[in-house]
Amino acid sequence: MRRLAVLATLAVIASGCSSSSKPSADASAVVSDGGDMDVDGGEIVDGGADASCFDSPTTYLQIINACTDAEKIYKDSHPPLLNADGTLPALPQ
């Protein structure tokens, strides 16, 4: 079993959550700790709402994280060249 890392972006999403569109769970929480993680592929969840999704999305970040029954794949990805603060370095010339 492997715990999914908290996505740095969750804080951004949570801060953008309006009172009219609450996530169905605490958006700053870990998304899931269930299921075996395939190191290469990702954890596949068939259907069911995300633990931290938005029921009535209005903003872009809420739309892409809206509650859905669609198949989801949680991927714990940390490319080695990612900057320490989670930002992307400039492309090579």
Add this chain to the structure above:
Amino acid sequence: MSRFALFGLMMFSISRAAYAAPPACASLSNPIYVQADDTQTELVTRMGRALRDNTNNPITLVYVTSNSCANVQAFEASTPITSNLSFVPSTAESPNWTPASTSNSCTPPVGGVVPDVVSTSIFRSTCTSQALPSTVHSTQGPIEPYLIVVPQMSLQTAITYEEAYFVFGFGEGGMVTPWEDESEIFIRPASSSVMLSWAANIGVPVNKWKGTPSSNSSALIASLQSAAVAEKAVGIIDTATYESNRSVLNALAFRTLGQYAAYYPDSTSGLTDKQNVRDGHYTVWSPTFWFDRIDGGGVPVSANARYFVDLVAGNTVAPEANFSVIDIIAAVRLIPDCAMNVSRVTEGGPLSLYAPTQSCGCKYDSIVGISSCQTCSASCSSGVCRDGFCEVR
């Protein structure tokens, strides 16, 4: 002796039929000339068949294909098409035609012919920063999703924005396992709509991409299939091509910036409902755009060209067509605008909620095998009865 003579005569007749000079395009009934994006070939051929059979307003779509930006440039410079063009015969002319059949050929007039309609599978602003000429009318058509794919033998199921940025922007220097071998990263030419859309969606300009360009989708698929190590191979493709090659390719779910999870274009990897494109969970898509000419008063120069454009866009036309455009759009795995619940205004830009004036989500679902709505014959307890379904609007 007579047997030989008969055989010779038969061979002569067959060879004459096979090599008969193509007709002049102008001799076909009500021709309109279309220069379409090359990802839309099947849409154009199916529409061509239906319009040539459209007894209410029969039209012959005479077409060539090229890439989106070349189409925009050619249209706005009024560059004539000088090569032979294609058209699809009517049912009466060729009862056994299928979308996989080769189209008929016809010859343009001397000096070529300027297209009445051109199309793109990306925003025009991705091709040029120039304002739309006052003589050109732009109409948004069906939605085209784009995919990252791997060979079916690969175990990979998803890719994130960050991973895609490093894979396609850094190549092997990106150190994203297992896609570290640039000879197994298959991309398209910089002019391709697939490249231009993905470039905008992962923040890697087309001139910065690493990998091995394939001249067309077929070549890219062949490269993926013949990869020395399937696990290391990855490529980009349009949805229609992917749908025709699901037996040999797997689409990767994509997680964009700020998203919790990765999603397929469809609600599961095995379905074809495009639910995640339609509701905003899968973000890599562009609208198609269809351009025709207008005069100084904004009136279409060619009424038949506008008739075709309006049909593709899902607008009301007169006289009514005798076929369902939604059926055709769904068959080529595009998404009619009326089945979308999100929209965007720039390539790879943020999504907004969208409510089409006349929704067709229920009809679309029924075509792609999902039973999501109440059926009706006249009225509904809520919504509007259209095409046998209670649509939201």
